[in-house]
Amino acid sequence: MKNPLKEIDYIKFSQLITHLNSNIQAFSACDANGNVFWLNVQSYKESINEVTGELHKNIKRNLDNSDQIYFRSSVNSESLYHIVLFDLADRPCGGLSIIVKSDSNKNKKNKTDEESLELIASLVSKERALLSELSSMAYELEERYEELNLVYDTDDQSSGLVNGPEVLQNLVQNCTDYLDVAMAVLIMPREDLTIFHHNTKYTIHYVHSMLLQVKNNLFPWLEENGKSLVMNDLSDALRDSLIPDVPYKIACSPILITNEEVSGMLVTLNPNYARDFSNSDRNLLETMARKAAKVTMANYDSLTGLLKRNGFEYLLESALNTAQSEGKTFCILHIDIDGVKVVNDTADTKAGDQLIVDVGKQIREKIRDTDSVARLTGDKYGVLLDSCSLEMGCSIADNIRLAIQEMGFSWDDQSYETSACIGVAEMNADCESIQSIFAAAELAVNVAKEQGRNLVQVYQSGDTQLQRRKGEVHWVRRLQKALVENGLELFCQLIQPIDNSSNTLHFEILLRMKNEDGSIVPPIKFLPAAERFRLMPNVDAWVIENSFKLLMEASTQSNVFDYIWTINLSGQSMNEPNIVDLITSLSDKYQVSPEIICFEVTETVAVNNLQDAKHLMGILRDQGFRFALDDFGSGLSSFAYLKNLPVDYLKIDGSFIKGIVDDPFTHEIVRAINQVSQVRGLETIAEFVENEDIIRCIKDIGINYAQGYGVGKPIPLSEQLNSLQLEKLRFVS
Incomplete structure (x- = not known):
């Protein structure tokens, strides 16, 4: 900031003091060092400068008071009076001097001369204080303006295809530029990220060794204490214990992914001669750390620290543009761990999670610094190999496969074999889209899984086995067209109460595709391709919206809201970050009460995403929606998972129901499932109920509902809604 003493208009004070005292020959102002910077009669400058x-x-700082006047007489019948000016902290900030014609007693002070100078000094001090306050306010407003620029110019975009590292790099650079610091650093240990930006007007020595000490010593302190820290004093005891070899002023803030979990830190550094960090800097750094946390959560997997699929797709898009414009070649790896479900079933999901983390570390260690790895979903990873031929890509893939095979895995004194299948595909200028090249790598890994385990499979356009897989692409294109052109139709199937505990009818809403001739395509034809090519979120969104729309339209003429309507929800949709918002917004839009909607999730999907499934179910059930667990009994440890999932209904796997009449062992399994369900307060639904014998058998066991061709075949939903307007359905007695 400018010196407010030098901003004062001294002409008016010069005119005033000479008007008050006609003996005053000269009037001057000096700074805290005694250097005269304003004088009304320049011929006196040298003599005044010498004295002041x-x-x-x-x-000295222990002056009695700020109005003490210093007096000097001279032989030229003139005397100099000087008064020291002090700031609010009682520090000398300057002074005022006058040259006065001496009277007959030239060696003594004149009271009139003193009073004149004291009056002017008082007025100057008041104006200086006012200007100082205005200058401080202007400086603070300028700081706030720069802070707002920093906050609003820093992107924390978290939707669409986003390059997470690039967004974080911009955030770090903005911190350096807007805060005008020597260097800003973002460190995320789990994500293996260290991003820094250096201000070129400062010289920074030994950057990498200094960053290593910050990461190894300062981060653990932030992790333990969970609060920001400012250290301006280089002799501070805390900084000596943490970072003794980092000779810089430091302000740092933890990056909190949750309210308690510290996943990284944002650090700014200034040399000793630069300005101190203020509380304003601390607050701003905390704001930027929250932005960094938002970017991290949107782009990095919380379990492994690897990129999420959306960030990986951004990199693929960028690589494809480079391949097409510059002729570079890349390789895509699709990695699928073998046996994670076995670990989950025989140990627990924490063991499976740890295996996924360990494999991610192995992949990181075997790729180059220019390559990228992402966790796509569950136990699957994607790798982008930069500037890589197909031959080199196969070599890197095999090194990864071998590393996973040799790493081994133990949990609770139990050892497990580890392996993975890897699909390899080349990306070059001839590739049409990232979807096609990624599908090629995915097709390759699926073929490897079918052939066994611990294999690397390369995608070759002439491979007959892979060509068979390409048939799925046909269905994907048909499905994409059907979603846009109303080529899908909703069916439903009755779920009939068979005991006295409930008299509410349920209907499961099902999806079919329409051929051009009006014939119906069963879901087994197109849904596997939709799952493989990650179209299920689009499919589920279409089913949910159109189901709600039809129910709302039918509610004006029938009592459709008296029944329970079941809608299937895929594992891919459950992993979508906006799935809750989608469901609740559509429920509000079509005025469909949550209490009549039951979402059906397969046991396999729920178990593979146990924590996410539990969280999602909990949120939607709090709003009134219900959940059914489908295909129960198909897993190795179904009962173990049951206690952790907040569901309302249990649908017993149809493979048990079909054999319940003739197979006593199967009969007892179903009885046991039903008994456990009753203890948990769940209602049970038997699937694949094909005849009266099965109905009698499951009714004797005490199962609550029946579904299958023996109860009712699937019919178009619109037809079922029309029939509800005409008659009440009979219960099976």
Whole structure:
């Protein structure tokens, strides 16, 4: 900031003091060092400078008061009076001098001369204080303006295809530029990220060794204490214990992914001669750390620290543009761990999670710094190999496969074999889209899984086995067209109460595709391709919206809201970050009460995403929606998972129901499932109920509902809604 003493208009004070005292020959102002910076009569400058310079060198902080006047007489019948000005902290900030014609007693002070100078000094001090306050306010407003620029110019975009590292790099650079610091650093240990930006007007030595000490010593302190820290004093005891070899002023803030979990830190550094960090800097750094946390959560997997699929797709898009414009070649790896479900079933999901983390570390260690790895979903990873031929890509893939095979895995004294299948595909200028090249790598890994385990499979356009897989692409294109052109139709199937505990009818809403001739395509034809090519979120969104729309339209003429309507929800949709918002917004839009909607999730999907499934179910059930667990009994440890999932209904796997009449062992399994369900307060639904014998058998066991061709075949939903307007359905007695 400017010196407010030098901003004062001294002409008016010069005119005033000479008007008050006609003996005053000259009037001057000097700074804290005694250097005269304003004088109304320049011929006196040298003599005044000599006196004030010497005087200010000898000023002590223990002066009695700020109006003490210094007097010097001279042989030229003139005397000099000087008064020292003090700031609000009682520090000398300058002074005022007058040259006065001496009277007959020239060696003594004149009271009139003193009073004149004291009056002017008082007025100057008040104006200086006012200007200082205005200058401080202007500086603070300028700081706030820069802070707002920093906050609003820093992107924390978290939707669409986003390059997470690039967004974080911009955030770090903005911190450096807007805060005008020597360097800003973002460190995320789990994500293996260290991003820094250096201000070129400062010289920074030994950057990498200094960053290593910050990461190894300062981060653990932030992790333990969970609060920001400012250290301006290089002799501070805390900084000596943490970072003794980092000779910089430091302000740092933890990056909190949750309210308690510290996943990284944002650090700014200034040399000793630069300005101190203020509380304002601390607050701003905390704001930027929250932005960094938002970017991290949107782009990095919380379990492994690897990129999420959306960030990986951004990199693929960028690589494809480079391949097409510059002729570079890349390789895509699709990695699928073998046996994670076995670990989950025989140990627990924490063991499976740890295996996924360990494999991610192995992949990181075997790729180059220019390559990228992402966790796509569950136990699957994607790798982008930069500037890589197909031959080199196969070599890197095999090194990864071998590393996973040799790493081994133990949990609770139990050892497990580890392996993975890897699909390899080349990306070059001839590739049409990232979807096609990624599908090629995915097709390759699926073929490897079918052939066994611990294999690397390369995608070759002439491979007959892979060509068979390409048939799925046909269905994907048909499905994409059907979603846009109303080529899908909703069916439903009755779920009939068979005991006295409930008299509410349920209907499961099903999806079919329409051929051009009006014939119906069963879901087994197109849904596997939709799952493989990650179209299920689009499919589920279409089913949910059109189901709600039809129910709302039918509610004006029938009592459709008296029944329970079941809608299938895929594992891919459950992993979508906006799935809750989608469901609740559509429920509000079509005025469909949550209490009549039951979402059906397969046991396999729920178990593979146990924590996410539990969280999602909990949120939607709090709003009134219901959940059914489908295909129960198909897993190795179904009962173990049951206690952790907040569901309302249990649908017993149809493979048990079909054999319940003739197979006593199967009969007892179903009885056991039903008994456990009753203890948990769940209602049970038997699937694949094909005849009266099965109905009698499951009714004797005590199962609550029946579904299958023996109860009712699937019919178009619109037809079922029309029939509800005409008659009440009979219960099976």
